[in-house]
Amino acid sequence: MSEQDEVVALLGSVRSVAVTSHLAPDGDGLGSGLALVRALKSVGVAARFVSTDGVPRRYRFLPGADDVLRAAALVEPYDAVILIECPERHRPGLSDLDRYRLVNIDHHALNARYAAINWVDPRAAAVGEMIYDLLPALGVALDRDIAVNLYTAIVTDTGSFRYSNTTHRTFEIAAALLSAGCQPAAVATALYEDEPLARLELTRKALGSLVLDPSGRLAWIELDAADVAWSLAHDVDTEDLVNYPRSIAGVEVALFFKDRGHGPVKVSLRSRGRVDVAAFAARFGGGGHKQAAGCSITGKLDEVRDRVLAMLREELGATAGPGPA
Amino acid sequence: MSEQDEVVALLGSVRSVAVTSHLAPDGDGLGSGLALVRALKSVGVAARFVSTDGVPRRYRFLPGADDVLRAAALVEPYDAVILIECPERHRPGLSDLDRYRLVNIDHHALNARYAAINWVDPRAAAVGEMIYDLLPALGVALDRDIAVNLYTAIVTDTGSFRYSNTTHRTFEIAAALLSAGCQPAAVATALYEDEPLARLELTRKALGSLVLDPSGRLAWIELDAADVAWSLAHDVDTEDLVNYPRSIAGVEVALFFKDRGHGPVKVSLRSRGRVDVAAFAARFGGGGHKQAAGCSITGKLDEVRDRVLAMLREELGATAGPGPA
Numbered sequence: 001m002s003e004q005d006e007v008v009a010l011l012g013s014v015r016s017v018a019v020t021s022h023l024a025p026d027g028d029g030l031g032s033g034l035a036l037v038r039a040l041k042s043v044g045v046a047a048r049f050v051s052t053d054g055v056p057r058r059y060r061f062l063p064g065a066d067d068v069l070r071a072a073a074l075v076e077p078y079d080a081v082i083l084i085e086c087p088e089r090h091r092p093g094l095s096d097l098d099r100y101r102l103v104n105i106d107h108h109a110l111n112a113r114y115a116a117i118n119w120v121d122p123r124a125a126a127v128g129e130m131i132y133d134l135l136p137a138l139g140v141a142l143d144r145d146i147a148v149n150l151y152t153a154i155v156t157d158t159g160s161f162r163y164s165n166t167t168h169r170t171f172e173i174a175a176a177l178l179s180a181g182c183q184p185a186a187v188a189t190a191l192y193e194d195e196p197l198a199r200l201e202l203t204r205k206a207l208g209s210l211v212l213d214p215s216g217r218l219a220w221i222e223l224d225a226a227d228v229a230w231s232l233a234h235d236v237d238t239e240d241l242v243n244y245p246r247s248i249a250g251v252e253v254a255l256f257f258k259d260r261g262h263g264p265v266k267v268s269l270r271s272r273g274r275v276d277v278a279a280f281a282a283r284f285g286g287g288g289h290k291q292a293a294g295c296s297i298t299g300k301l302d303e304v305r306d307r308v309l310a311m312l313r314e315e316l317g318a319t320a321g322p323g324p325a
Numbered sequence: 326m327s328e329q330d331e332v333v334a335l336l337g338s339v340r341s342v343a344v345t346s347h348l349a350p351d352g353d354g355l356g357s358g359l360a361l362v363r364a365l366k367s368v369g370v371a372a373r374f375v376s377t378d379g380v381p382r383r384y385r386f387l388p389g390a391d392d393v394l395r396a397a398a399l400v401e402p403y404d405a406v407i408l409i410e411c412p413e414r415h416r417p418g419l420s421d422l423d424r425y426r427l428v429n430i431d432h433h434a435l436n437a438r439y440a441a442i443n444w445v446d447p448r449a450a451a452v453g454e455m456i457y458d459l460l461p462a463l464g465v466a467l468d469r470d471i472a473v474n475l476y477t478a479i480v481t482d483t484g485s486f487r488y489s490n491t492t493h494r495t496f497e498i499a500a501a502l503l504s505a506g507c508q509p510a511a512v513a514t515a516l517y518e519d520e521p522l523a524r525l526e527l528t529r530k531a532l533g534s535l536v537l538d539p540s541g542r543l544a545w546i547e548l549d550a551a552d553v554a555w556s557l558a559h560d561v562d563t564e565d566l567v568n569y570p571r572s573i574a575g576v577e578v579a580l581f582f583k584d585r586g587h588g589p590v591k592v593s594l595r596s597r598g599r600v601d602v603a604a605f606a607a608r609f610g611g612g613g614h615k616q617a618a619g620c621s622i623t624g625k626l627d628e629v630r631d632r633v634l635a636m637l638r639e640e641l642g643a644t645a646g647p648g649p650a
Contacts, residue, residue, distance in 0.1 A: 160485040161499075162513035171500035174486075178493040188487035193597070194574040197537050203569075207529040212522050244528075249519040272518070 003119040004130075007103060008137040010117055014079035016046040018100075021084045022091040023053050026239075027156025027191070029085045030055060032105075032127040034064040035149035036082065039131070039140040050074060052093040057235060061190040062152060063145035074100065085127050087287055089114040105130060110278060110287060125165040128153025132173050144181030151182045155191065159243075164291070198234035202227070206241045206256075217252045217273075217316050218309060219245035224301060225261030239268070246270045253277065253312055257305050264296035265304040275315055328444040329455075332428060333462040335442055339404035341371040343425075346409040347416035348378050351564075352481025352516070355380060357430075357452040358409045359389040360474035364456070364465040375399060377418035382560060386515040387477060388470035399425065410452050412612055414439040430455060435603060435612060450490040453478025457498050469506035476507045480516065484568075489616070523559035527552070531566045531581075542577045542598075542641050543634060544570035549626060550586030564593070571595045578602065578637055582630050589621035590629040600640055 001009070011017075019037050021029025033049050040047040054070035055062070073095045074081065081100040086092060087108040104115035107130065109122040124130050128150040135142060154174060158166045161174075178184065205227055212219045221241060223231065231238055238258065246254035252273035258266040267284075269277035270292050277293040286295025297304045326334070336342075344362050346354025358374050365372040379395035380387070398420045399406065406425040411417060412433040429440035432455065434447040449455045453475040460467060479499060483491045486499075503509065530552055537544045546566060548556065556563055563583060571579035577598035583591040592609075594602035595617050602618040611620020622629045 155486075159513075160487060161480075161509055162485060162517070164508070164510035166503075166509040168500050168503040171496045171503060175493050175496035175500065178491075178496060183489070184486055184491040185489035188484075189597070192487070193572045195572045197535075197573055200532055200535055200569055200573065204529055204532040207525055207532070210522075210525055244525055247518045247520045248522055248525065272514070 003117070003121075004134065004137070006117045007105065007119050008134065010080060010101075010103060011040065011045070011138060014045060016076070016078050017080045017082055018048055018050045018074055018076075018078045019082045019084060020050050020052075020086075020092040020094060022086050023093045025051055025053060025056070025059070026085075027059060028126045028128055028153040030059045030062055030065070030068075031149040031151075031153030031156070032131045033082075033084045034062055034068075035128070035131050035146045035153070036084070036134075037067075038064055038143075038146050038149070039135055039138055042140055043138060048076075050092075050094065056237060058191060058237060059152070063148055083115065087111045108287070108289065110282075123167075125163075125167060125170045126153045126157035128157070129169065129173055132176075142176065142180040147177040147180035147182035148187060151177045151184070152187055152191065155184075155187060160188070196234060196236060198231070199236045202231050202234075202236050202238065203241065203244075206238075207244060210245060212245075212248060212251070213309070213313070215313070215316070216250045218255070218312055219248050219251045220255040220257060220305070220309070221245055222257040222301060222305065223259065225259045228258060228260050242268045242270050246272065252316060255308065255312075257301060257308075259301040264298040265301055266294065266296050267304065267308060268294045275312070280312070280315070328442070328446075329459065329462070331442045332430065332444050333459065335405060335426075335428060336365065336370065336463060339370060341401070341403050342405045342407055343373055343375045343399055343401075343403045344407045344409060345375050345377075345411075345417040345419060347411050348418045350376055350378060350381070350384070351410075352384060353451045353453055353478040354410045355384045355387055355390070355393075356474040356476075356478030356481070357456045358407075359387050359393075360453070360456050360471045360478070361407065361409070361459075362392075363389055363468075363471050363474070364460055364463055367465055368463060375417075375419065381562060383516060383562060384477070388473055408440065412436045433603075433612070433614065435607070448492075450488075450492060450495045451478045451482035453482070454494065454498055457501075467501065467505040472502040472505035472507035473512060476502045476509070477512055477516065480509075480512060485513070521559060521561060523556070524561045527556050527559075527561050527563065528566065528569075531563075532569060535570060537570075537573060537576070538634070538638070540638070540641070541575045543580070543637055544573050544576045545580040545582060545630070545634070546570055547582040547626060547630065548584065550584045553583060553585050567593045567595050571597065577641060580633065580637075582626060582633075584626040589623040590626055591619065591621050592629065592633060593619045600637070605637070605640070 019033045021033050037047040037049050049068045051068050052072045055065045055068050082103040102115035104118040106120050107124040111120045132150050206221045209221045242256035253275050254270040256268040271277045276290045278288045278290050281293035281295040284295035284297050344358045346358050362372040362374050374393045376393050377397045380390045380393050407428040427440035429443040431445050432449040432452050436445045457475050531546045534546045567581035578600050579595040581593040596602045601615045603613045603615050606618035606620040609620035609622050
């Protein structure tokens, strides 16, 4: 029995499920999860999305987002708990998960396979593609609300079809989601063109911190504790800022250092070359994909930055990539 | 006989053609034109892309870009000249076009239909979709080089599948182009992630000029003559900067004013609401699409900006859109 078939068999036998994703949930976690919740409800399963961090503002337009239960613990007696896009069981930040039958649906190659049923497909650009494939087996017809959720999952995890995970299948599914009533421009507007003015002010601050390494192969930006406090006060998210250093010609690893003023410094990494940033982040207890990962490192902003850059300079030297032009 | 059939019939009867597009050619003009040149060559037609402005750096990765003839006049005796994405005959900036049989292939609704054969399809997200449809009729098999050119045409004219012109057909074609060997991430990297450091410095300057109108419905940025001279010296293009004011929640019309230090001020307009910016730009001799247009206006930067904003405030009042929240 394939991993997907095991999921189908289980979902055909349950009466109630909780669906969850990782902390600070993203478009794939929320879109895939909300699509699955709606699909299960349509076939009579009582399904609820539970999120420790609730739904970030950027994703509140998703159909079903209003019904997400914000909670750090599960209390009801669900027949199963489905973890979406969680390479490890602790990622949702939910206590007492051990009391439930767990189903792990993910596309991270480095998945710990911690659940009773594990369906892991690293070829999928987004878990949204996997949920799309699940619908016929569940006997669920694609409708507009499911389509908008799955489209959002795919758009966010492919960077609007720009990342190397985008495949022929990705576009085939996108075409089908449009036929079901999803409007790409409406999703793009909600995701990317409904920004507070403060977001652009923050972008300007971040660009002011941009440094291109003399080698030309590393570039980074940073926000200090004051910038981060300001961004929180204005409810501005910062996750895409790392794309600015990433966009520079010749850059192989781009970084974004974020000092929250308390606790460790958050480091986002993007690779466009041979450096596996998931493996790099794992050295600090972080994770992600080969080309997009993150970790948190204890120390002052300057110290963390200098330490990480020194390690990456060494790693880039070791991989003997093309030098500066 | 449909307009498309007329084009097919003509192309089946010629031995030599020049293909051209508008001044400051974009991804659709160049990608569609280079795809057509390659397609025609493969069936024995001597075809050449001629561009008054040559090929901007951003598009030099396109297969066939090296063979583009940079010239402001046609000299050879072509059997026909094909104008791609030119709503008027003067757009290519080529002299002596009247000596040739002209073919007009465009997707602008406001096309002047100035040619012997006019194929205008405003439903096409990009002319690239029209050229894709033409290939089977020309007896041309899709190959990787054609696919990369057409994919670039579609990606640039849909804003990476974010604009409202993106359709089910757009994604179907994208899927087929991937099957022919186009790699979306390679195209995206060439288009958007191969920027000079100066581009980010210019973005920071432009963000420093950002103003959100008190109504919340207009936002704009501007570059003065010194900024523009700096951007030219660093070979940085500025066309996407208008997307920053466009990204602000509630903004209905976004503008970018560019003072080149000589001649008229260049104004780029983007609409996300009911204002038809192509019609607005036409009042100043400009043009474009309903949601993306441009024009050039004689005057000092301050005067031009204030005049255009006053007109737009009046127009927004007249359309009685939603006021500020």
